[in-house]
Amino acid sequence: MSTGNMNLTLKIWRQKDNKAKGNLVDYKVSEISPDMSFLEMFDVLNEDLVTKGDEPIVFDHDCREGICGACSMFINGRPHGPKEGITTCQLHMRSFKDGDTIVVEPWRAKAFPVIKDLMVDRTAFDRIIASGGFISVNTGNAQDANALPIPKSQADSAFEAAACIGCGACVATCKNASAMLFTSAKISQLAQLPQGQPERYRRAQSMVAQMDAEGFGNCTNTGACEAECPKGISLENIARMNRDFYSAKFVSEEEV
């Protein structure tokens, strides 16, 4: 089914289940089209494995258009591969050369246990959101859209934080497996809008506490997360989270 001319060697992490000890396994793929996406190349390989009667490689994927954040692959030492501002599904084989060897590993973090092969469990992120990444509102008719005036610059900044798709690339690339870019984006998207104010400091405390409880590492400001984030989430969000956390701990009288 392939129609291209690229021949590649893949070293892919295979791990039977969470308990098993995994290892890198070599695979050859041939006649790969440079116009295929990285995941389509995986589909070709899996098709091949199934035909041979081998177990296909398990990997996470869903939307295949860069908005769901499922396609977690650590490719040649970088999350989502060599290009900036994209997810694995948006990475094309033309970013590689014929004859290349490509190493593909799962996200590595204590808080992201491997389920099988390249698929990891990222529910730690869901638990961080559940601990405070929301606003409490009464049900009923939605308010008029212009009832709360919000400056454009502030709305834009909140929206930029809200662009986080929770893919986990920040954790994967951080040398400390820290989730501060993710958590700070989820805090910042609400902290900059009026609707987020009533629970602002409670939120900062709860979400940071949950992030720590999940076993993520600590930020050392290397900036790797910002550089690798497919949505360009800024380090400014981490500084804002720190400010909210200090306000919560040292100014607010409320204890969470």
Next chain:
Amino acid sequence: MASFGNAFSSSIGKKLIMGITGLFLILFLIVHCFINALIFMNDGGVTFNTGAHFMASNWIIRAGEIVLFLGLLLHIFQAARLTLNNQAARPVKYAVTNGQANSKWYSRSMGLLGTLLLIFLIVHLSNFWVVSRFTGIPTEDALGQEDLYAVMHQTFMNPGIVVLYVLSMISLAYHLLHGFASAFQTLGWNHKKYTPLIKTIGIWYSIGISLLFAAMPVAIYTGLIK
């Protein structure tokens, strides 16, 4: 009753302690460098000895010295604790990583650079601090003051020590190059108007202070100052 809870034991709290102690040590380096730079008066160390005598005899400075050591120890202790936490956060390592694609090598090597500085500090303190506080400075200068400059002069006649000091100041420059701006980010001071300024000052400070310190043993060894 409300309390500070996990303010300092949380991930951000531990970083806050690193940042505050780091900035405190950055302030100390300015004072230390200024006093030491008095050797460039090239007056046989008389002005420097006067400065050193003031630092050794003023009770506020002596009390500050205790705070300095506590700050330094806290910085080292927190760093060790954070490093252990961070290693535990990734129990299975990657087979391939490509850090240079997304960050500066020195920002990823603060632990290594800090350990080199700690080794340097042990040598440095035994060269000067132990002598001036405990074993005693043997000679006096032209004004009859304790001649710390003579101790400095004698120490820097050893080329091995000079090389160690210069290499350590390179470590210091890179440690500060990341640490200076990083401390402000940790304090939450990320601002479109101030952050570029902080980064620029950080670069000038890191290179400037390290060059000045490194120039001292070199100038003495080469005989540029007597």
